[in-house]
Amino acid sequence: MAGTRTQADAAREAVVEAALGRLGLDAKARLLSGQDTWTLPALAEIGLKSLVMSDGPIGVRGVHWTADDPSVALPSPTALAAAWDPALARRAGALLAQEARRKGVHVLLAPTVNLHRSPLGGRHFEAYSEDPFLTGTIGAGYVAGVQSGGVGTTVKHFVANDAETERFTVDNVVCERALRELYLAPFEIIVENAHPWGVMTAYNTVNGTTMTEHHHLVNEVLRGEWGFDGYNVSDWMAARNTVAAIEGGLDVAMPGPQTVYGDALAQAVRDGKVAEAKVDDAVRNVLRLAARVGILEGAEPAVTEYPETVDGSDLAREIARRSFVLVRNHNAALPLRPDGTVALIGAAARDARVLGGGSATVFPASVVSPLDGLTAALPDGTLTYAVGADPNTELGIADKGFELRAVCRDREGNILGSGAAPNGHIQWMGPDLPDGVTHDALHTVELTGTFTPRDTGPHTFGIKGIGAFRLTVDGTTYYDDVQRPAKDDPFATFFGAPVPHAHPELTAGRPVEVSLTHVVEFPENIPMKVVSFTLSHQEPRRDPDELIAEAVEAARNADTAVVVVATTERVESEGFDRTDLTLPGRQDDLVRAVTAANPNTVVVVNSGSPVELPWREDVAAVLLSWFPGQEGGAALADVLTGTHEPGGRLPTTWGSLTDAPVTEVVPTDGQLPYTEGAFIGYRAWERAGRIPSYPFGHGLGYTEWTYESAEVRGTTVTVRLRNSGARAGREVVQVYLAPGEPDTDRPARWLAGFAGVEAGPGESVETVVELPRRAFETWDEETGSWIFVKGSYEIQVGRSIADRRVAVTINV
Numbered sequence: 001m002a003g004t005r006t007q008a009d010a011a012r013e014a015v016v017e018a019a020l021g022r023l024g025l026d027a028k029a030r031l032l033s034g035q036d037t038w039t040l041p042a043l044a045e046i047g048l049k050s051l052v053m054s055d056g057p058i059g060v061r062g063v064h065w066t067a068d069d070p071s072v073a074l075p076s077p078t079a080l081a082a083a084w085d086p087a088l089a090r091r092a093g094a095l096l097a098q099e100a101r102r103k104g105v106h107v108l109l110a111p112t113v114n115l116h117r118s119p120l121g122g123r124h125f126e127a128y129s130e131d132p133f134l135t136g137t138i139g140a141g142y143v144a145g146v147q148s149g150g151v152g153t154t155v156k157h158f159v160a161n162d163a164e165t166e167r168f169t170v171d172n173v174v175c176e177r178a179l180r181e182l183y184l185a186p187f188e189i190i191v192e193n194a195h196p197w198g199v200m201t202a203y204n205t206v207n208g209t210t211m212t213e214h215h216h217l218v219n220e221v222l223r224g225e226w227g228f229d230g231y232n233v234s235d236w237m238a239a240r241n242t243v244a245a246i247e248g249g250l251d252v253a254m255p256g257p258q259t260v261y262g263d264a265l266a267q268a269v270r271d272g273k274v275a276e277a278k279v280d281d282a283v284r285n286v287l288r289l290a291a292r293v294g295i296l297e298g299a300e301p302a303v304t305e306y307p308e309t310v311d312g313s314d315l316a317r318e319i320a321r322r323s324f325v326l327v328r329n330h331n332a333a334l335p336l337r338p339d340g341t342v343a344l345i346g347a348a349a350r351d352a353r354v355l356g357g358g359s360a361t362v363f364p365a366s367v368v369s370p371l372d373g374l375t376a377a378l379p380d381g382t383l384t385y386a387v388g389a390d391p392n393t394e395l396g397i398a399d400k401g402f403e404l405r406a407v408c409r410d411r412e413g414n415i416l417g418s419g420a421a422p423n424g425h426i427q428w429m430g431p432d433l434p435d436g437v438t439h440d441a442l443h444t445v446e447l448t449g450t451f452t453p454r455d456t457g458p459h460t461f462g463i464k465g466i467g468a469f470r471l472t473v474d475g476t477t478y479y480d481d482v483q484r485p486a487k488d489d490p491f492a493t494f495f496g497a498p499v500p501h502a503h504p505e506l507t508a509g510r511p512v513e514v515s516l517t518h519v520v521e522f523p524e525n526i527p528m529k530v531v532s533f534t535l536s537h538q539e540p541r542r543d544p545d546e547l548i549a550e551a552v553e554a555a556r557n558a559d560t561a562v563v564v565v566a567t568t569e570r571v572e573s574e575g576f577d578r579t580d581l582t583l584p585g586r587q588d589d590l591v592r593a594v595t596a597a598n599p600n601t602v603v604v605v606n607s608g609s610p611v612e613l614p615w616r617e618d619v620a621a622v623l624l625s626w627f628p629g630q631e632g633g634a635a636l637a638d639v640l641t642g643t644h645e646p647g648g649r650l651p652t653t654w655g656s657l658t659d660a661p662v663t664e665v666v667p668t669d670g671q672l673p674y675t676e677g678a679f680i681g682y683r684a685w686e687r688a689g690r691i692p693s694y695p696f697g698h699g700l701g702y703t704e705w706t707y708e709s710a711e712v713r714g715t716t717v718t719v720r721l722r723n724s725g726a727r728a729g730r731e732v733v734q735v736y737l738a739p740g741e742p743d744t745d746r747p748a749r750w751l752a753g754f755a756g757v758e759a760g761p762g763e764s765v766e767t768v769v770e771l772p773r774r775a776f777e778t779w780d781e782e783t784g785s786w787i788f789v790k791g792s793y794e795i796q797v798g799r800s801i802a803d804r805r806v807a808v809t810i811n812v
Helices: 007-021 025-031 077-082 086-102 132-148 176-183 185-194 215-225 242-247 263-270 276-293 312-323 370-377 544-556 587-597 632-641 681-688
Strands: 053-055 107-109 155-158 171-173 198-201 231-234 325-329 342-345 383-386 402-409 415-421 425-429 444-451 460-464 467-473 476-483 499-502 512-519 530-538 560-566 601-606 621-624 671-673 705-713 716-723 729-739 750-759 764-770 777-780 785-788 792-800 803-811
Touching: 007 276, 025 263, 025 276, 077 086, 077 132, 077 312, 086 107, 086 132, 086 312, 132 176, 132 185, 132 750, 155 185, 155 215, 176 185, 176 777, 231 276, 242 263, 242 276, 263 276, 312 632, 342 370, 342 544, 370 383, 370 560, 370 632, 383 544, 402 530, 444 530, 460 467, 460 476, 467 499, 467 530, 476 499, 512 530, 544 560, 544 587, 560 587, 587 601, 705 792, 705 803, 716 729, 716 750, 716 792, 729 764, 750 764
Parallel strands: 053 107, 155 198, 171 671, 198 231, 342 383, 342 560, 560 601, 601 621
Antiparallel strands: 325 621, 402 415, 402 444, 425 530, 444 512, 460 499, 460 530, 467 476, 467 512, 705 716, 716 764, 729 750, 729 792, 777 785, 792 803
């Protein structure tokens, strides 16, 4: 199912078998265990170079996660899915392969194709959609693009890793039908259509078995039924048991050097607990990957000619504007009038949030904020700016106004090495240390430099991290003690909240010396050596009512008010789930006050996943910008001024938490039952009879479309539509399949296909959508097989799940 083997594949396989035959047990076991955080060991005896992996999915970190080696930062996966364009996803993948080759990376740890089961999922922004077909189709385009550049992908997190709460230990109890029709479906689509070279198994347990040991789902389904022939790597620190992992189909345990494989695996073979043939199977998969990416001597790489070079900034800007979803545009408030004045409002308009928190974070060379983008696009004198309301109710990473260096010292205080720090966050994983620094010699890291405030008043400084710290600002030491985690979480240093420790009065424009020294310790229970801590900062907290009043005055004096509202890293990030869908701080109050002063208010929502918009019917326009990547502000200017239309359609339903049908993400006694079965997203909303704020597939452009006809021959749908507006545009034609007879066991309708079309004013265009056989099938738990459900179906074609324009009935 995963693809037909070519002559080149056979030749690579011969090299793999020959190399495998020359390896002893210890070397084979060592190859399956990370030698450090990101790499597998080289084996000179078979001409194998060290395999390098790196986090994604919106950029390539590389082994050195630092701004000294910047990365292109594309829009979030929710944004990419909102474009509803697999070809665009493929182009994004090709760019990331280009980035990976530049950074010496062979395998990208992406894409994330878990589903938006609940809007509370903290890592929602890093996955594509609530719909398995859309997720799989976009994911397949992404994988094909990356691998067209000779770089492997690792489709993750296999499987049902749909929330963050207790993610290391939670047992997700999922019925077989839901697993097949929803959670496994994107992986299956990608394996069938894009032939990924890797899969990452998740931390969580499914139906009583942890995923790194899940023989049924990995060996019988992924490899057996689907024919997957790539390598299976654990999520970092997910592998727990040597024998169970190798028997369950896990090929590589990461990170190293302390894993359940290596010496432990070799000993298990010698003790008769594991057959060496099992080890050979895993090594074969790793060597096949190495051959494909070109690091196994004698094997021709899978790709010998790379795609044309892509301009990262240009593509980031294109993806962003094509992902923006215009969900409301009352009285054609957008695009902006060319001769009008604009009041830009919101802290996120000045200090843009362009990506989500956690392992998806990269350091771009530059970021275009909405203020930057609109300043460049609008005539002089037509734009004003006001903060209005700051969503950052907690301290953030020390950034604007800071010039810092990291200085490493040994126990005697001797300097081992140093390097520039792009901001207050230090994260060195494994060998990622400044030149001249080793883990054995390292005792302290000092972040030191200057801070030039933008505002006068009491600034707050704090620390995120675990261990001993000394914090000094402007000559005064405010903290010299040990900071401990609130709970026993090995990732608390990465995702815990910063703790405030200093509130010095500072003057705008007057630089002060700052220093944060951390005593480095490497806990024995963490199998990788990590140096991670953050100097945190918050500007003076002005009276929120004063800030809102200033924004209201600016709005009152402008033709249009553009308010940018946003979430923060403490709202959307890997490591925790959300508890509500409200915007942080006083942002809802800000929008209401600005709208009261100027009804022509446009709200830009800068979040990676759904938030509640209680004022949405009162404002003139609402534009969802997701986390728009490094060129987000430039793309926003393109869309607001009308040089380009917003091209996005919702990849997931937006609504209130009160109405959302599936919200539970907190386990009880270690278990999280998926009691909703095969009904999540729009399937659940329709079943519950609830009306969301904005339905799946919804999105407006700057023109109008008339759907003229739909014809069906077999399972081929031909749709004809006309651009009935005044300007050129792009439409996403969505095809839904609805059973002719009501069936409470099946959704009312489901996405079965889609296509993008473009046309000028008055032009008609035709598109063809092929309906896959799987769209007519359901998983039968009694027989353990797919059943083709015969009968009458209505093919419904339109602009969203709730805006269906033409329909045709068929019998199959």
